[in-house]
Amino acid sequence: MAKAHVTHAESDGVHVLRYSGKVDYMSAPAIRRFLDGLFDRGKVRGLIFDLSDAEALDSTNLGLLARMRERAERCHCNGSMIVSRNEDINDVLRSMGFEQSFEIVSDAQGVAENCSDCVDAPCPSTSELRETMLEAHKALMRLSESGRVQFADVVACLESEQPH
Amino acid sequence: MRESAAVLIVDDDSWGRRAFRHVFERHHYQVFEAEDGASGMLAAAEHQPNAVLLDLRMPGLDGLDVLGALVRDFPDTPVIVVSGVGTMQDVVEALRRGAWDFISKPVLDPEFLVHAVDRALEKAALLRENRDYSESLKQANQRLSAALDELRADEQAARQLQFQLLPEDGLRIGMHRFYRRLFPSQTLSGDFLEYFPLGDRHSAFYLADVAGHGAASAFITAILTTLVSKHREAFSTRDDPTILRPAELLQSLDADLRAQRLEKHVTMFYGVLDSATGRLVYGNAGAFPFPLIANGDDVVELQNSGRPLNLPGSAGFGAGETSLAPGGRLLIASDGILELSPKEGHRARREGLARILAKSHDLSSVLEALALEEATTLTDDIAILFLRREESHG
Structure with a gap:
């Protein structure tokens, strides 16, 4: 079974958390502290949970997704997206009613290519926000494949940020 | 020196x-x-x-x-x-x-x-x-094992309490007979279930799964039991009908749990059965896998689900209605059951469960088919509730 691993990257205020392996309650406190830190520092325009490489998420982590989405909403950042194509995970997400709170997409690559027309409006519509987030996700993935953007290990980030 | x-x-x-x-x-x-x-x-x-x-x-x-x-x-x-x-x-x-x-x-x-x-x-x-150094290690170790023994004794007592709160296995209420098993992955489980009569005509049952496991989750199952018994009491003393109405009950439990400010959500399936007609009214707050209902060889999943209790989100709770024919069965298990064969995907596992239920007329044959025994080492808690509508009175 693949070891749980969560990494993070950011593009213009859109934060992507990439889950891989079997992510269980042992990882949850670190992810939680990391996201709390993001919100405390402000400047969260969108949250994308990329579960494409996740084998499984346990109930503690599913709960964390919902709580973080709620926190994003309180901060007037109303874009929260889940990228997932694992059927098992999708069934669980649906059984918990997540599709009503999150934008759930199966593949970020299939998004319209020309998003350059989207101008920063003071109050972006839901669809505009969706496009922006998907574009950010796509850009980050492309960059990370070419090795120009390193997804940072969330746990390692926390360890380096802990005051001693 | x-x-x-x-x-x-x-x-x-x-x-x-x-x-x-x-x-x-x-x-x-x-x-x-x-x-x-x-x-x-x-x-x-x-x-x-x-x-x-x-x-x-x-x-x-x-x-x-x-x-x-x-x-x-x-x-x-x-x-x-x-x-x-x-x-x-x-x-x-x-x-x-x-x-x-x-x-x-x-x-x-x-x-x-x-x-x-x-x-x-x-x-x-x-x-x-x-x-x-070895001597001080030995002493530290002795102190640790003494502390650990104390913790274990506490857990053991809590576990006993948790099991005592479970209803009688094989209990018959009106036309329905209820069976249950609880397999904790640790000493204490975050899974819980109950069934009980409501007046002369109805019986109710639920299976709940608190996120996580261990003492904190077990504690929340105890809170949940208390909240449910409060509604049972309101029904018997003041004819308060909330407990007969799954959607309303789930809403009330959700509000009460949110008031506790505990950051653990709870999935719960709650059903009310009419003994005379076999009609089942149910509510589902995120319980997965979906409960299975079998009438004869015909097995269906009750797929109406919704947001778990005490979890932020805009989704409502799932609700529905169906009925049990004489000899009809219902099987609910917490999601730990999907972990039993991690090589299979959830969907294959759910189909497997449906096939098992089609052939099973009591809980022990279900457990046998699942190769689930008391001694099985589990990664997650498993609670199982099985009920059957009897063929005739007596």
Whole structure:
């Protein structure tokens, strides 16, 4: 079974958390502290949970997704997206009613290519926000494949940020 | 330590003793002398030296016997044998009897002797430290296991309480018979279930799964039980109908749990059965896998689900209605059951469960088909509720 691993990257205020392996309650406190830190520092325009490489998420982590989405909403950042194509995970997400709170997409690559027309409006519509987030996700993935953007290990980030 | 270290020289040769004394004193050792084995033993007892230099060939007691006595009486004191008749057999015998080192006479460079003693003292100090360390570890370990025993006893008591709260296995309420099993992955489970009569005509049941497991989750199952029994009481004393209406009950439990400000969500399936007609009204707050209902060989999943209790989100709770024919069965299990064969995907597992239910008319055959026994080691808690509508009265 693949070891749980969560990494993070950011593009213009859109934060992507990439889950891989079997992510269980042992990882949850670190992810939680990391996201709390993001919100405390402000400047969260969108949250994308990329579960494409996740084998499984346990109930503690599913709960964390919902709580973080709620926190994003309180901060007037109303874009929260889940990228997932694992059927098992999708069934669980649906059984918990997540599709009503999150934008759930199966593949970020299939998004319209020309998003350059989207101008920063003071109050972006839901669809505009969706496009922006998907574009950010796509850009980050492309960059990370070419090795120009390193997804940072969330746990390692926390360890380096802990005051001693 | 070096300043106050004392060495005892046991040798019948007074010239040799004087030469050794000289070199050790130059290295700030305190020096004691003895000229034979018997006085050597006395001096060792009196002065408690840090090390002993022992000649093997002396008048009186045999050197090897003195060595044996010294090692026996002062096991932590290094004894270095310095002997003129250094046959290999002597060396082996001396080391076998506990000598720390063997140096043959004549000693050409007396400094070598000092080094040998220094080294022996270092080794003795390390051994002593090591022993003190093991001793303190042993004590810490004893304190830890005492604390752990206490925790285990607490958990055991809580577990007993949790199991006592479970309803009777095989209980019949009106036309329906209920069975249950709880398999905790740790001592305490975050899964829980109950079934009970409501008035003369109805019975109700639920299966709940608190996120996580262990004591904190078990504690929330206890809160949930209390909240449900509050509604049962309101029904019996004031005819409050909430407990008969799954959607309303889930909403009320959700509000009460949110008020507790506990960051753990709860999935829950709650159903109310009409004994006379077999009609089932249910609500589902995120319970997965979906409950299975079997009428004859026909098995369906009750797929109406929704947001778990105490979880943020805009989704409502799932609700629906169906009915059980005589001989009809219903099976609900917490999601730990999907972990039983991790190689299979959830969908295959759910289909497998449906096939099992189609052939099973009691819980034990379900468990048998799942190869689930009390001793199974689990990664997640599993709670299972099985109910059957009887064919006829009696």
